[in-house]
């Protein structure tokens with residue numbers, strides 16, 4: 001590693017340190033205001049998200065909460081099904097299960113790594129209520145195709161935009177195609193606050209009032225009156241202000257991510273890898289830059305080689321979501337209701353991909369180091385670490 005700093009897999013610690021002075025000012029303003037929830041900063045975040053992206057935004061406490069509120073907003077019957085992709089964070093399924101819906105897990109498309117529209121259509125039954133489009137790694141799922149399937153079958157569309165704030169298809173922002181757009185504003189996402197936060201965008205004005213109440217324990221303007229059984233899903237003023245500040249910076253951050261990705265893709269075209277797709281009507285926003293290698297062994301050996309070079313790479317996610325113990329051997333002994341279809345593409349992708357560090361705060365020389373380490377591995381410099389790893393098995397890389 002020779003005195004060079006370690007390049008972490010994710011960049012949010014750097015981001016927050018760089019924003020330190022702005023965050024101090026915001027914190028002082030919140031302290032002086034004496035208002036910690038439901039104040040002007042939350043209103044301002046809703047207003048600027050609405051101006052930027054459209055629809056009716058409701059700032060909430062997390063992406064999981066945004067998804068849960070969206071599933072509430074579906075007003076389905078217990079046992080109704082929602083179609084979800086095999087490559088996603090467990091929240092996408094957990095939120096549906098919390099609302100007594102049954103997630104039906106389908107495979108991904110090998111090029112986009114998003115829902116395979118053919119698999120979606122094959123999974124539809126008379127009980128299906130909604131399609132849940134997860135925009136994985138910052139690339140919009142094909143909302144034109146998924147939207148037309150949904151219309152044909154009379155289904156709702158929920159977008160999980162947790163990894164794709166600012167992504168578009170045909171110039172239109174994700175989160176505004178479906179009935180609901182659900183954003184995580186966790187500190188480590190492309191757009192975030194200081195800890196956990198989220199945003200729900202509803203398209204239907206009538207449902208917005210109900211959902212605003214639902215995330216505030218069912219309260220209306222009269223704070224002592226609760227007219228529905230809700231949940232506590234408010235954002236706090238500090239996070240709302242930090243997110244609003246970052247929203248101004250998001251377009252230039254996405255440009256920087258795309259610039260880094262262009263450098264990676266140019267350097268890796270001749271390597272035996274499948275690179276992320278940057279479909280022409282869906283510019284990638286690169287929350288993650290995932291390269292797919294030829295085998296699980298190669299993915300592990302590449303990550304070990306990168307680690308030797310002081311570069312933390314990771315698998316996001318190392319297993320398809322329904323392979324999590326919550327579904328295969330839950331500690332409660334009770335498997336949550338869900339249905340699976342075969343997911344060979346996701347199984348393979350999960351075990352063979354590697355996410356390289358990609359964040360706006362990377363320096364050009366760090367980007368060069370990452371490129372050199374990956375190309376060096378394929379020139380054979382990683383052969384020895386590959387052997388070590390073959391006996392060591394899978395390496396765990398944090399995230």
Ligand SMILES: *Cc1c(COP(=O)(O)O)cnc(C)c1O
Nearest residue numbers: 062063064089091162184185186
């Ligand atoms: C992060 C994430 C979530 C959950 O968001 P939280 O803010 O952590 O609750 C849901 N879905 C996807 C695809 C995510 O990446």
